[in-house]
Amino acid sequence: MKKVLALIAAVGLALTAQAAVVHTTQHGPLSTSFDAQIAVNDVIAGIIGTELPGDLGWHPANGDPLDKLPAFTDGIGIRPTGLTGLLNDFPPVGAPAKIVRYDFPTVSIAGINILTGNNGRDGRVFSTTVIRYSLDGTNFAPLGYFQSDPSGTINQGTWGSTLVSIYDDASGTLLAGVQSLIFELYAVDNTGGQMRDPFDGINPWTGVDDGLTAAFVSPLVFELDVIAVPEPAALGLLALGVLVLRRR
C-alpha cells in the first residue's frame, strides 16, 4: 500500500513538474482600463500585508496612507491622488523595492493578478515581481519571476496600465494548500520609459543578460489579486445554473 501511495505521489509530482507556470500581460490605454477586472473578494482582499526586511518603504511623493499597503488589497485601482501604490525608486541593483508578505487560511490558488499603471503613461506602468509561496507558513519556495514585458519595451504615452495574470497552463490550480505568499516588487524603468530587468549582467531568474543597466524607477502597484480555486459547492451551484439555463 505504501508503495502504491509513493508511486501515486511520484506520478503526481511528475505531472506537476510538467505543468508550467505562465503569465500573460495586457496593457490598457488608461490607468483605469482594468478597474472592472479587479477582484474584490479574493484571498487577500482587505488583508494588510507585512513588509519584510529589505523593504524600502515608499516613494517620498506617496504620502497618503491609503495609497500604501491598503491600496494593494482594497479592491480598487488608482485613487484621485494619482500616486496609488507608488514604490520607492533606486533600490540596490538586484534587490526589490518592496517585499510584502500575506498570510491566510490554507487555500488553493487558481491565479494571481498584478495591476500596475500610471496616469503619466511612462515606464512606471510596467511590473517585475518575484512571488514565493509557503505551505506551512515557514518554508518558502519560489513560484517564479514575472516581468510584464520584454526588456527594451518602451512606453511613452501609449499605455496607462498593465495587468499581469499568472496561472498554470495545464491546471485550474496554480498552487494547492498555500497559506502564505511573498511578493517581491522590483523597479522597472530607467526614466526613459524603457522596461529593464533589475539586474546588471545575467538575470539569475532567466539566465539572460538583457544588456541594459538595472532598472531604478519603480511602478505604481494598484492591486494584487490572489484568486482562489472555486469551492466544490460553488462549482455545483454553477453546474446547477448551467442545467437550469439549458432547460430553458
Ligand SMILES: [Ca+2]
Ligand atoms: Ca487597490
Ligand SMILES: [Ca+2]
Ligand atoms: Ca483584490
Ligand SMILES: [Ca+2]
Ligand atoms: Ca540588466
